Amino acid sequence: MNFQLTEEQILIQKTSREFADTELAPGVVERDEKKIWPKEGIKKMGELGFMGMMTDPKWNGEGMDTISYTIAMEEISRVEASASVVMSVNNSLVCYLLEKFASDHIKEKYLKSLASGDKLGAFSLSEPQSGSDASNMQTIANKKGDHYLISGIKNWVTNGINSDYVILFAVTEKGVGHKGISCFIVEKGGDGFETGKPENKLGIRASDTCELYFDSVKVPEENLIGNEGEGFKIALTTLDGGRIGIAAQALGIAQASLNASVSYSKERIQFGKPISTFQAIQFKIADMAIEIEAARLLVRQSAWRKDQKQSYSHLASMAKVYASEVAMRASTQCVQIHGGFGYMRESGIERLMRDAKITQIYEGTSEIQRLVIAKSLIK
């Protein structure tokens, strides 16, 4: 067993850490408060190769392993989870899906510009009545000659406003449940396509999340990904990998909470001493550190198994459940250690707690992850 990062992974860690500290940290609290999308940061992430990290260089990606991706996700999430969610959707849900399941025509036309960061993608599965039960979707794609006409409403689409292309799931055959779902790539802005207003969220407020409306939107048949009826399988396979990215996002938020707790506890004087000298504070910090190390091992192990082409679905779920719960506990304790100051918006500390919460919800709630884990054990 080798826990040593490779030279390339160390370089990714250094680059992403420096990038996050110098380019994303300035203005992060204001962007959160005012819901300002981190446009410049996202552009720079594309230039640094962070938008198609695992995609083959043949399709303009960086051809890196999943461990490198989790390292960059952790470092960027440590500073701005609103930026890292943009990156995670483009990498794990869009580029990965296209590389694994799409035709060469689609890869040439769409994947190249997405992996290079020139264009941005979104992944649209959820609908108002179908969240955890994604197979209950109502959006319909009717085949008419050489194209499909798509109608329906999708909700809570990350990158819904700023993306150029959307991976869209819709029903091509009614009455057969998940076997009737198909996957498409849709260009934004055609006739009948409308983008909703940005949602007003608890956390990751600088990321954009919105509804998408489809009213007989014409999509060419060559934009079908895989075969008709394979959409649900494509979605689940893609989300398995996506969960590793979200686990890394949670890990970054937890690490930020620990870093802030350590430095504030050394500065804040009460009863004539730094609060770091109080055992109650030390124990909180120690517990955070223990859980973060354990979460990092789960994240790295699930990424490693994916890279080794071993089954990793249950481990990705374990990593996501655990890391997201660690992020919640660490960020809550971080606010506690900062006292009243941590409760103030301008401190940037309570943001960690608000950002952590989403990691327990999107890409499958903690309850759904536990179902996946139990199913892998009780076959």
Ligand SMILES: Cc1cc2nc3c(=O)[nH]c(=O)nc-3n(C[C@H](O)[C@H](O)[C@H](O)COP(=O)(O)OP(=O)(O)OC[C@H]3O[C@@H](n4cnc5c(N)ncnc54)[C@H](O)[C@@H]3O)c2cc1C
């Ligand atoms: C900020 C944000 C960004 C998002 N981005 C995207 C995106 O880019 N693309 C996309 O497609 N979706 C996106 N989503 C949707 C997200 O994936 C769903 O919110 C999530 O899957 C849960 O679905 P739901 O909210 O409908 O909750 P529900 O499914 O209604 O669940 C409600 C509660 O019931 C529990 N529950 C449900 N079923 C079971 C069960 N069988 N057993 C036990 N408990 C259960 C859940 O765990 C949860 O606690 C986003 C959501 C948010 C909030």
